[in-house]
Amino acid sequence: MSQEMTLAQVRQKTDVEVGFFSSASFELMQRVAKVFASSNIVPTQYRSEYTKGTGRSAQIIQNPNALANCIIAIGIAQRMRADILMVMQNLYIVEGRPSWSSVWIISAINLCGRFSPLKFEMRHLGEKEISYEETYWEDDKKQRRVKKTIIDDYECVAWATEKQTGDRLESIKVSVGMAVKEGWYQKTGSKWQTMPELMLRYRCASFFGKVYAPELLMGLSSAEEVADTIEITPDGEILGVTTEALRRQPIDVTPATTETEPQQITQSADVEITPTATGEGEDDTPAPVEAAPPGQQAAPDGTPAKGPPTTDEESLFGE
Template sequence: MQRAAHLLSNSTLVPKQYQSTWVKRDKYGNQEGPTTQNPNAISNCVLALNMSQRLGADPLMIMQNLYIVEGRPGWSSQFITAAINACGKFSPLRFEIEDLGEQTFEWSEKVWEQNPQTGKNFRKDVSQKARLKNMRCVAWAIEKATGERISSPPVTIEMAVLEGWYGKDGSKWKTMPEVMLRYRAASFFGKLYAPELLMGIQTAEEIHDTIDLSEMSPGSFGFDEEPKPMTMDDIKATLPQAATSEHINVDTGEVTPKEMAPAREKVSVQEKPHVQKEKQAAPKEPAPQPQQQNNLNPNALNQNAFPCPRTDGERMVTEADCEKCSMRPRCPEWDNVELPEEG
């Protein structure tokens, strides 16, 4: 088997995942760059020979219809139809397609967007809505041993939308829906009535519809990059961009003019007005002050003063006091205010 695998790996008629060397050529057929060795060629050929023996099929046919998707083998849909027709248990596979009329469908698609702050691309879910022609497909055949007509479960465009197949990157459901309906119906038929032909292997189209993949190397598919957690910069990039005279609250997404942005407006100062009016109406001669007023600073009478959040409102301060305060960077009063860089 190793000698047969070595012979096949040196052939240029087998797919590239089985070839011992990879050569990149330009559009004129000239070689570009050095020749790359494929360390998995012999092993892949041995596995293909083993599967051909188990199925009683030609090794070259197995190689041409078996794909490696994210480390998992997958049959082409054409191979499944051919295997069912050639097994001798059924009549040739037939398909029934019924038009169910137009319906409004909603689905989610992933698109790539660039973060203007970091320059990196990130994936974003975008909701789509459109009216599509819903169709229903059933694969059927006559079982020769009993003469009974057997059918696959129905496959519809609505199923493709609900299962998430329709919105995948590069999905063929949008461009050739009738072909994809037949492929999926044939796969369902083979899984139910001829599982020994598929040996538990899904079709390459099913694996593509399950996860987002792209071709990583000849004959092998996988993820473009490992999924990474979304950072705060990525989250901020999805928020609306503020104008120069506007301020965006990152927590709520509210857009307000910059002069209204400081958070001190949220601090209630309604408890002080009547006290201040009493002090303004008091006689000019000094009057005895209660013990509680000894803690007030001179800013208590200032109309522009506001309660200090670091003292739970017990002390009145002004913006000038805050600018001199050494604890300003960690003060909740200044969380949403852009502070000048310290020289």
């Protein structure tokens, strides 16, 4: 009897699953993560070291975040009951934001068993002139202007039948005109200009998954969608253009200032200055200019402008 209990205890100790909340489970997860981090068939962000460049300029780069990235990917795969390597191959990191490939989203919807295979309906809307707002930087300040472009417009809808009810479920309609107005189309290197029909299908699939099967995506967007909403400032800083991101971390567009010595005002040769009459005993020194409070601009005479201060967020959204 004691021998059977011993075998049962040994079997119980060896049956450990990867996880975060026990020392044995987390140790096993780290061992599994090290195996993937040492492989060269996983994406670069999961490798402990990778080669950058070719030929004589090639150099080996150490990645200190590889083990942590692998552990997170293993946790996601465990929660989704999916293959770890498949998750790593389809989970992209776009400027620190994890996102799924659109192909993964379509396959996840098709394989979940709740819907019929995802299908797409395309409609040609013809040639259109679309007006859109363009953001540009001038004097280190974010500005906007209205521009127009002519496009060959298409509209796409993703749909599937829910097996339990037989209802036809549709995504929102996505068109090339929408891509122009949202700023996706005119981004540098955008695939919306070269393969719009494919991008329409990818975006509709992402919207369909967010509405009808958000648990499959775990709240993550598609990689193409994240790339379309990334904005770069003149200094090379990456900005998210969502309102929520701006409210969490307001954008500082005020140019950096350095302390300089006060400049002396000299009288120009071609400017005549008429002295003003002052009372006897009064100081001829001009009154100091009152500085405007933060968020207000000073009036031409130096007095602070009236009205509530304007924040960066209000200036960006006109609120």
